[in-house]
Amino acid sequence: MPKRIDKNKKKCYNELRTLKKEVNAMQYKVELLTGIRPTGDLTVANYLGAVAPIIELQAQGVSPVVFVADLHAITDNEPATVRQYIYRVVADYIALGVDPQKARIYLQSDIAGEVTTLTALLARLVSVAELLRVPTLKDKLKNSARPETANALLLLYPVMMAADILLNRAKKVPVGEDQLAHMEVTRLLARRFNKRYGEIFPIPQVLQVKSLRILSLRGRGKMSKTNPGGAIFLTDDAKTVASKIKAAETAFEGVMNEKLESLILIAKGLAKTGSERDEVDAIIEAHKKGKPVMGQFKQILTRIVQNFLEEFQSKRAEITRDPSYIQSVLEEGAKVARENAIETLAEVRRVMQIGP
Numbered sequence: 001m002p003k004r005i006d007k008n009k010k011k012c013y014n015e016l017r018t019l020k021k022e023v024n025a026m027q028y029k030v031e032l033l034t035g036i037r038p039t040g041d042l043t044v045a046n047y048l049g050a051v052a053p054i055i056e057l058q059a060q061g062v063s064p065v066v067f068v069a070d071l072h073a074i075t076d077n078e079p080a081t082v083r084q085y086i087y088r089v090v091a092d093y094i095a096l097g098v099d100p101q102k103a104r105i106y107l108q109s110d111i112a113g114e115v116t117t118l119t120a121l122l123a124r125l126v127s128v129a130e131l132l133r134v135p136t137l138k139d140k141l142k143n144s145a146r147p148e149t150a151n152a153l154l155l156l157y158p159v160m161m162a163a164d165i166l167l168n169r170a171k172k173v174p175v176g177e178d179q180l181a182h183m184e185v186t187r188l189l190a191r192r193f194n195k196r197y198g199e200i201f202p203i204p205q206v207l208q209v210k211s212l213r214i215l216s217l218r219g220r221g222k223m224s225k226t227n228p229g230g231a232i233f234l235t236d237d238a239k240t241v242a243s244k245i246k247a248a249e250t251a252f253e254g255v256m257n258e259k260l261e262s263l264i265l266i267a268k269g270l271a272k273t274g275s276e277r278d279e280v281d282a283i284i285e286a287h288k289k290g291k292p293v294m295g296q297f298k299q300i301l302t303r304i305v306q307n308f309l310e311e312f313q314s315k316r317a318e319i320t321r322d323p324s325y326i327q328s329v330l331e332e333g334a335k336v337a338r339e340n341a342i343e344t345l346a347e348v349r350r351v352m353q354i355g356p
C-alpha cells in the first residue's frame with residue numbers, strides 16, 4: 001500500500017514537472033525581434049517597415065533583439081557578396097537608433113546550427129504545395145525566377161524565418177507588409193508543432209496593426225533594393241535625394257492615390273519634429289482642396305529626407321570607423337542568441353523524442 005502511494009506520488013510529481021516545463025516554455029523570451037538581410041544598402045522603407053517601430057518601443061523601455069539575416073540573404077546571393085554587407089547592416093541598425101546598451105544585435109549564421117536544424121524539423125509540418133502557395137514565392141516564380149532554376153532554399157525561406165522567430169520565442173515582430181505572409185507561415189507552424197508535440201512555442205504576433213508598404217517612387221511595386229531608381233537609400237547624398245524626389249510620381253490636384261500616400265508615410269515617418277509633420281498635414285489638406293501644391297510638398301519632403309539622412313550618415317561614419325566595436329556588439333549578441341536557441345532546441349528535441 002505505501003509503495004503504491006509512493007508510485008502515484010512520483011507519477012504526479014513527474015506530471016507536474018512536465019506541466020511546469022511546458023508553462024515555462026510557453027512564455028515569450030524576447031519581447032521584440034526583427035531581422036534584415038544584408039543584400040545591399042538599406043532603403044528608407046527598411047527603416048520605416050522594420051526598424052522605426054523598434055526604436056519607438058526601445059524608447060519606452062523594451063529591450064529589442066535584432067539580427068542580420070545572412071542565411072536568408074544567400075537564397076539569391078553568393079555568400080561572399082553577402083559577407084561584405086554584414087558589418088554595414090550592423091552599423092545601420094546602430095546609427096538608426098538601435099542602442100547596443102539596451103538591445104542585442106546578432107548575426108544569424110552565428111547560430112547557423114540551431115537555425116538550420118529547426119528549419120528542417122519545422123519543414124516536416126508543411127507540404128511542398130503549401131509552400132508553393134505562399135504569395136511571395138508565387139510572385140517570384142511568376143516574375144523573376146523559374147522553378148527549374150530557382151534553388152530549393154527559396155522554398156524554405158518562410159520556414160527558416162519561422163525558425164528565427166521560434167528559436168527566440170519572440171512575442172512581437174515588426175515587419176513591412178511584404179513579410180506578412182511569412183509571419184502567417186510562422187504562426188501556422190508554431191500551432192501545428194504545439195498540437196502535435198506539446199505546447200513549446202508561444203505564438204508570435206506581427207507588430208503593426210496595419211503593416212507598412214512603401215511604394216517605389218517610380219513605376220510599379222514596392223520600394224526595394226533591387227529597383228534602385230525608385231528607392232531612397234540610407235546612403236544617398238542630398239543631391240541624389242533631391243533628384244529622386246523631383247522625379248517621383250504624385251497625384252493630380254484634389255486626388256489621393258497610393259503613391260502620394262506612400263510619400264506622406266515617408267515624410268511623416270522621417271520628420272524629426274511635430275511642426276514638420278504639421279507642415280506636411282497642412283500641405284496635404286491644401287492638395288485635397290484642389291490647390292496645386294505638389295511642388296511645395298516635394299520640397300518639404302526633400303528637406304525632411306535630407307535632414308534625416310544627414311544625421312544618420314554622420315553617426316554611421318563614426319560607427320564604421322571602429323570595426324572592432326561592431327565585432328564586439330555581434331559577439332555580445334551571439335552569446336544571448338545562442339543561449340536562447342540552444343535552450344529552445346533542447347525542448348524541441350525532448351518533445352519530438354529526437355536524440356538520446
Ligand code: TYM
Pocket residue numbers: 033034035036037038045046047048049050069072160161164165173174175176177178179212213214215222223224
Ligand atoms: P529584408 O531585408 O528584405 O527587409 C527588411 C525589412 O524591411 C521591410 N521592407 C519594407 N517595409 C515597407 N515597405 C517596403 N517597401 C519594404 N521593403 C522592405 C521588410 O518587410 C522587412 O521587415 N525576411 C526578412 C528578413 C528576416 C526576418 C526574419 C524578419 C529573416 N528572418 C525573422 C523578421 C523576423 C526580409 O525580408 O528582410
